[in-house]
Amino acid sequence: MVIMARLMMSILLGIGAIAAGSITLLADALNNLFIVFPKIASIVARKTSQPQEDERIAENYLRVETAATLIGHMTVTLIGAYLFYEGTERFFRTIQPNGLLIVTLGGLSVAANLAIALFATNEKNAKRWRSSSNLINLSVPIAVFVTGISVMLYQSHILDPLIGVIIVICLTWMSIKSQIHTFRTFTDGRPDTLVPGDVIKRILAVEGVADTHHVHFWQMGRHQTAIDAHVVVNSGDWSGAEAIRDRIEAVLLLHCGITHITLEMEVPDREEDEMNIYGS
Template sequence: MGHSHSHHGQHGHHHHHIDPEAGDRQVAFAVAINLLLTVAQIVGGVISGSIALIADAVHNLSDAISLLIAFFARKIARRPADAQMTFGYGRAEMVAALVNYTTLIVISLYLAWEGVQRLIDPPAIQGWTVVIVAGIALVIDLATALLTLKLSKDSANIRAAFVHNLSDALGSLGVIIGGVLVILYDWRLIDPIITLLIAGYILWLAATEIGPVIRNLMLASPPDHSAEDLLNHIQGEEGVAAAHHLHLWQMTEHEAALQVHVVVSDPDWSSAMVIRDRVRAMLTDKGISHVTLEIETASEACPNAPAIGH
């Protein structure tokens, strides 16, 4: 975006209170502890012959991978616009979030499937090993969650990795509760029931969070702006005869862009420019950071153009 814009309105507090480099370090650290745990669990699983340990290692590996995807997306997103990507690379984060939520939905469906199978045919008791393993995993999952908690508030990308991690933490918690109850009371059905509850919850989380991500990638209008509303405001400005071909979309998660054809009632060039500046100022004021206006006089305006879109 070569030129800087002044940010007004609701976008004034431009979510940059977290230094991006510090954020990167937190995510990198989260990746590291998950990878270390994965390796430790695989080694432990092979030595002790515990399938549970190896299964849990796979969980932590999936966490590490989703965090890695988020980490690289963050890096890419900060690259400046170039001839290839004239809008900049900001959407890399949305693509990463889409990938992470999609895999999460697949994982939760698989979990649900497993839960149903174990309801039909409850497995034998696994013993204390599994509970202890899950306890260690829970500690790591919570540490990872804490590392990414603050970042996840502002970024859909990190939020996707965070939800991945949360799902793992819930999984470990479920194993602990289910395992203890099975060991103490031989209540075998509790494990699949907990599994199904967790799977349902993760599925609901991922499905609700993936919506805004898809909307953003589909160039939907930003949630805090209405295209009709802005169109009315533009047409209500003094000197504006009509407006059409309005496009409103999100450049990045926190920046909205708008382009529109404005028909001015006064064909005189200098007064047309005054009208243009007035419209631009009004839009910038409303928190639209990228405004592109095409000025037309009533005589040469596009005939029967749709007000919104082409």
């Protein structure tokens, strides 16, 4: 529902921008696309990834989702580059935008963003949206609305492209940062928030653990991080290997947010010298 609403708003703002000759309305349309593309990517990933026939096999659609998200952000960046060119060119051309139409569509966009924020927020986290990205999403249509009023009052042809270019620069910069984050996730296969060195230190800090190696991380879904590792247990503690495994799993779950954990326990005699920890 929210995705369809934002897509419809993008189309409406795009058509209105052409009719009004407004860069700020186009920037608002781009803002809606920037918001909705990651959600579309997630849906595409779930629909196109092949479901597992056996429910015991964990699904992993991260690569499809990441690739789709990366394409979406690149599209936003390219559109942003074109709008930047178009907006700066308006500085040297006398094109008077339709202030009334900008105000009308800008106000509609503000109302729509406010309704979406309220609709997407239940009573349990009713205060959360006020400090979340929804406020950032609202700031763009508000800027468009104020620009329309200024155009009506001062009849200036510079205000609309000027504010539009500023919005486009901000959106393009955010899109580039998102691309960097997405590309890192795609290449590393793990979330940026996870620091491998810290995870390994926590494993080594568990009583009875002598060493660890062959540690791998990957992200199975948006909120599911997985790890597999060989854990070397002191020979004298081998009888309690299962308890050590339980302690490691508790540490990884509670302190690192890792939900899929595969550990192979072994004594020092079975450790293979050429198997190194992550990053070595």
